[in-house]
Amino acid sequence: MTSVTAHVIADDAEALAVAAGLAEAFRTEAPLRDAERRLPYAELEQLSASGLLGVTVPADLGGADVRQETLAEVFRLLASADASLAQIPQNHFVYVNVLRRQGTTEQRKFFFGEVLEGRRFGNAQSEAGTRHVQDIRTRLLPLPDGSHELTGVKHYSTGALFADWIPVLARAEDGNLYVAYVPRDADGLTIVDDWDGMGQRTTASGTVRLDAVTVPADRVVPHHLTFQGPQLHGAVAQLLHAAIDAGIAGGALVEAAEFVRTKSRPWFESGVDTAAEDPLLIQRFGELDLQVRASEALLGVAARAVDAARDELTDASAAEASLAVAAAKAHTTATAVLVADALFEVAGTRAALDSLNLHRYWRDARTHTLHDPARWKIQHLGRHVLNGTRPPRHGLL
Incomplete structure (x- = not known):
């Protein structure tokens, strides 16, 4: 249970600054937390105290009400440092959003007050052994x-x-x-x-x-009332998942570049003195950077589409937001796995040492991207571009 006094963040700029500071603090022991499965109780208390958990509370109830573009960047920053830690508050923001959409005035006042005080929402959503993910039997x-x-x-x-x-x-x-x-x-x-x-x-x-x-x-x-009209429930949830994947990819690329600069030897045929001068490695890093930049760009486009739809919610704007998020999610899914795998390709044999725990990027990417299949994102994009079919209203798109 939360036992801290939470700061109240004033605006988008402060939210980003706080997130960047926390990411740096969390990065240091991320490999050890993962290796020893050391649960991040202390780090989550820091997260609560920072005020980040309250940044989507509406302004009339005391929050910063930041843009979704800001929230996505907060998650990308945190995930670049520790993907597990970044995933924990994803459901928190999803269920803050549920209250924003369907909560009564009294419920909103009470629960948003809790959130501003640093209280954390978890989640009990998915079930095992049912026919599919939306077959809820509780x-x-x-x-x-x-x-x-x-x-x-x-x-x-x-x-x-x-x-x-x-x-x-x-x-x-x-x-x-x-x-x-x-x-x-x-x-x-x-x-x-x-x-x-x-x-x-x-x-x-x-x-x-x-x-x-x-x-x-x-x-x-x-x-259930959320899905009876134009809605952004699924788009917001998926945007944050995409941000986590983009963060994993960016974190893995930075780690790979640092390893090659400081620990790798050049291949003897390259004729150069350092691995960072190897033209083939330079080419590969350029290709990987291009993928990461593309994912981050699509994430920004998607976040701005969600913000635009929040400002003026219609069937058309909600559909555009969902499609933009679907594109970002499909791309970040592929990029996270690609870059986390390529880390070993460019860094070489020593990078595979278990003691370095560089494989956490690949394990995190491969596990997190299984949340829901990217192939269905692409299916909805194809249906829309060919036939003008708007995506369905559900919580996974």
């Missing part, structure tokens, strides 16, 4: 006193172990989706730290069990 049932009862099991619950509030995605008796905001210490709620992924090792994306958890009526939000 149930939210009414009780005689007007409250609700939650029962179910959630997996891949990134951030839940570190959270003050855990948003739970559940279906009511009518089949509609709701989000219940449950305190971390609620009776009947159990968090199991059983995440054993090869990458994103310190996200603690484990299991949440809900055994007849009582939820007051004023802690439940009608999430």
